[in-house]
Amino acid sequence: MTPVKVPVRAAGGVLSELASKHDGHDLGWLAEARLNALEWVGKNGFPSRKDEDWKYTALDGILAVPFVAAAAGPGPRVTLDLINKAAIDLGGPRLVFVNGHFSPEFSRVTGLPSGVVVTTLAAVLAASPDRLKPFLGHTPGEHHAFAAFNDVFAEDGAFIHLTNDTVVDEPIQLVFFSDTEGVPLMTSPRSVIIADSGSRATIVETYAGLPEDVYLTNVVTEVVLAENARIDHYKVQNEPVTAFHLALLDVRQARGSRFNSRSVMLGSSVARHEIRVLLEGVEAEVSLDGIYLPQGEQVHDNTIFVDHVATNCTSHQLYKGVLDDRGHGVFNGQIMVRHGADGSDANQKNKNLLLNDRAQVDTRPRLEIYTDDVKCTHGAAVGQMDDEALLYLRTRGLPLESARGLLVYAFVQEMVDRIELEPLRASLAALVSTRFGSGTHRAQP
């Protein structure tokens, strides 16, 4: 890494503003952590292609924009209607953030069972900031410069705490909507999800914005699962193609816990979704699935690190990409099985469909195993449209475009079918099939 100038204006000013916001509480640790993180970025710089985990995704486009940290306040053009179009309303609790800041007028936190707190990071920072010390007060630069940048600028996001054995049936929806109107804003949502033992919930994160807006969403979501907790996490990234999206989903799992992640990448100019999972309790299970569908000049990067530390943990990954136009996909998945993590069961699969000669995919499934008693598999495939299948469909009367759409949809359908939340599945099925101009295709009539 080479030291670079921090490309966000008035960074120091924002910091002092943040510090002054929380008078009355001892925020010494927070101010210090933020400064340390900022210094770390200044010293270590942003990652470049020389870094293994950033090898395939050019960040020049992001680093060239003079972003301004987004302040609180409603977006001038946002309406509930726009939000509902961007993120299907699944009923139940729904927190809406505009430019990274909580927007109470579009949000709804009702009907929750006792034993669950659904609030905002800003509210916790104001009321009991020390609860966030384990998250915001960590060692600077633990991951990379963008995560550190989130440490510096994070002011708001969701804070969800499920106490022991609490089960929330309705999905908890988090909608991050951007409306930056000509100003290249950087939003830094930070969400914290704490699932105490035996608790269970479904979280749906959606990221969207307005066409032609240039902005950077630099988001960090942290999930901590205690014994036997279960979180189903969905993420829909549908930012406009002029925006940038960098995300870190950081998951820690205790004994017997289960975490499922389903990710759908549609939007952004450059999007990178990094998932880090620490399996630190025995018999923890994690399942990570994703589809990425870059077209035009889009870059979609999925970087995954699953760390098997405890014994008898299970991890599954299945990522499928459909690359069109000059779209570029990256699958950079690593499974680490540490010394002593006996009985680990890990697999990783990545499949790609290239729709034309200019599309590109870099796939890099990796296994690093330091113990003997494990069951690990990984594999990657890159293929093109099956001409024989295309001809077959056309001889049955399907026009070329419909036939192509049907085959592409068939390729990703397996992933859509893994979405257990029915209305979300239907909505994503429609989004995906619209993208390939093929109407809705279901295997079952």
Added chain:
Amino acid sequence: MLKIKELHASIDSKEILRGVNLDLKPGEVHAIMGPNGSGKSTLASVLIGRDGYDVSGSVTYEGQDLLALSPEERAAAGVFLAFQHPVEIPGVGNMYFMRTALNSLRRQRGQEELDAVDFLDLAQERMKLVEMDQTFMSRSVNEGFSGGEKKRNEILQMAILEPKLAILDETDSGLDIDALRVVASGVNALRSEGRTMLVITHHQRLLDYIVPDFVHVMAAGQIVHSGDKDLALELEANGYAGLTPRDERSAQVGASV
């Protein structure tokens, strides 16, 4: 209904069809027999519009230039091929596929589309023809189907799409005798005055079940011999080796078609 004149086709500068002439009238069943590599399947491929061939000559189908149409336009015009190797399409349900196909054809023909309920009725009726049950319909197209199931699925599509010209490419290959009987009876049930069939086969056996009006023998990219159904039996007895190229027997060929 289908007139093939001096049809030549080559792929990678290798000439496979070397002047095929055929004339099929409505309701007739023609069989084309011939050894491996004689060009039978290439003829089917050219007729349905597979890419990659350099084609010359003419194919007139119901007065239109068939070679100028895309595969889907040919389908809409009523041309159907039962594939020798039906393609597996994971993720696309068989029922959904057939309904989409039928509705695509109906749309191109300016007819009203069938909804799921009406289609189900139609499919269930036609499934009886090839002794298929509902479980086939909820599986992905041809995925994991046995050889016989794939061929029955082809004939089911033919029964649902109701083509005017059905080309059956080696529909008997890989079938045991029971499966052959089922497939053949499905085909026979679909014979009608308005439907022409071109049955391509390597073996005479199929023609015991699907009895053709005419039999043509193809060798080295040409029709070298034509006759009635008895020609197939003759071939069975004497083999293809006894046949000579067309230029030496052209008078007989011309007379028998």
